[in-house]
Amino acid sequence: AQSVTQPDIHITVSEGASLELRCNYSYGATPYLFWYVQSPGQGLQLLLKYFSGDTLVQGIKGFEAEFKRSQSSFNLRKPSVHWSDAAEYFCALRPMNTGFQKLVFGTGTRLLVSP
Amino acid sequence: DAGVTQSPTHLIKTRGQQVTLRCSPKSGHDTVSWYQQALGQGPQFIFQYYEEEERQRGNFPDRFSGHQFPNYSSELNVNALLLGDSALYLCASSSEVLKGDTQYFGPGTRLTVL
Numbered sequence: 001a002q003s004v005t006q007p008d009i010h011i012t013v014s015e016g017a018s019l020e021l022r023c024n025y026s027y028g029a030t031p032y033l034f035w036y037v038q039s040p041g042q043g044l045q046l047l048l049k050y051f052s053g054d055t056l057v058q059g060i061k062g063f064e065a066e067f068k069r070s071q072s073s074f075n076l077r078k079p080s081v082h083w084s085d086a087a088e089y090f091c092a093l094r095p096m097n098t099g100f101q102k103l104v105f106g107t108g109t110r111l112l113v114s115p
Numbered sequence: 116d117a118g119v120t121q122s123p124t125h126l127i128k129t130r131g132q133q134v135t136l137r138c139s140p141k142s143g144h145d146t147v148s149w150y151q152q153a154l155g156q157g158p159q160f161i162f163q164y165y166e167e168e169e170r171q172r173g174n175f176p177d178r179f180s181g182h183q184f185p186n187y188s189s190e191l192n193v194n195a196l197l198l199g200d201s202a203l204y205l206c207a208s209s210s211e212v213l214k215g216d217t218q219y220f221g222p223g224t225r226l227t228v229l
Contacts, residue, residue, distance in 0.1 A: 004157075034217070043119075043205055044158070044220040090157050101146060101209050102171055103218060105157030 002027045004091050006106035013081045014114050021076040021109050023091030031093040033074040034103070035065055038088045047089075050074060061085070086113045117142060119208050119221035127227045128196050136191040136224045140208030147189040148218060149181060150205040158205055164189050165211055193226075201228045 003026045013019050025031060032051050036044040048059025055067040065076045074091060088110050092103045120139045128134050140147050146165045150158035160173035164183035183189045187208075193200055203225050207218035 036220070041225075043222040044207075046217055046219070049217055092157075101148065101216075101218060102160045102163060102173070103148075103150075103158070103207075104160070107155075107157045 002031065002093055002095055002104045004093055004104055004106035006089075006091055006109050008109045009107070010110045010112065012112040012114055015083050016080050019076075019078045019081045019085070019111070021089050021091075021111070023074045023076065023106060025072050025074065025091075025093050027072075027093060027095065029096060030069060031095050033065075033067060034092045034094070035059065035063070035074075035076050036090045036092060038090065038108075040087075044090065047076070081111075081113055083113045083115070086111055119206055119219050121204075121206050121221040121224050123224060124222070125225045125227075127229065129229050130196055130198060132196050132228075133192065133194045134196060134226060136193075136204050136206075136226070137188065138191070138206030138208075138221060139188045140206075141219050144208035144210050144219070145187050146209045146211050147183060147187065148207045148209070149189070149191045150207065151175070152203040152205055152223070154202070161191070196228045198228050201226060 005024045034049045035047040047063050048057050050057045050067045057065050088108045090108045092105045122137045148163040149161040152158040161175050162172040163170050167183045178194045180192045203223045205223045206221045209218045210216045
């Protein structure tokens with residue numbers, strides 16, 4: 001069975017500081033991996049995705065993520081956080097060996113940005 | 116280019132009632148997936164529709180059913196509502212042709228069951 005673990009429920013970062021959100025997955029092979037962001041009361045917006053190739057993926061809003069096969073991880077990073085980054089962040093996987101496009105999500109990490 | 120749209124935005128129902136939620140996919144997309152997001156949780160996959168057929172289903176009871184129309188829009192129906200059905204219901208669309216493509220999400224419908 002596939003699963004995604006986001007070990008941090010909440011993270012508080014000072015504005016201007018760097019950010020790293022952790023994501024670990026369980027799957028028998030390399031899945032497709034995604035990071036989505038959700039502002040309060042809103043739907044999900046795609047930040048970035050990893051399908052294959054370069055393990056460092058660039059996304060929107062200055063975010064990047066690094067896929068590490070040996071650690072089954074896909075951590076999200078940003079060098080300098082802005083107050084508008086405060087939101088809920090979800091890591092998700094989609095199995096590669098199926099034509100179906102079901103996403104499996106983690107439970108999310110809520111990012112708080114302090115002044 | 117319109118993204119994924121959902122209606123209504125909010126809905127309040129009482130236990131035992133039935134509800135229908137609607138979704139229009141992003142232009143060019145032919146596959147619609149529905150997710151339930153309970154408060155404080157990540158989205159959970161309900162089912163996916165392609166070519167007007169339910170193609171894959173998550174761990175949800177038969178009270179949850181759906182439909183896809185020839186124009187690729189979709190409905191989610193929930194019968195005999197329970198308090199635990201209160202959640203944000205998200206619709207996502209994607210392209211079958213591009214199997215590695217991304218799912219794009221709508222803003223969701225907030226369902227409250229009293």
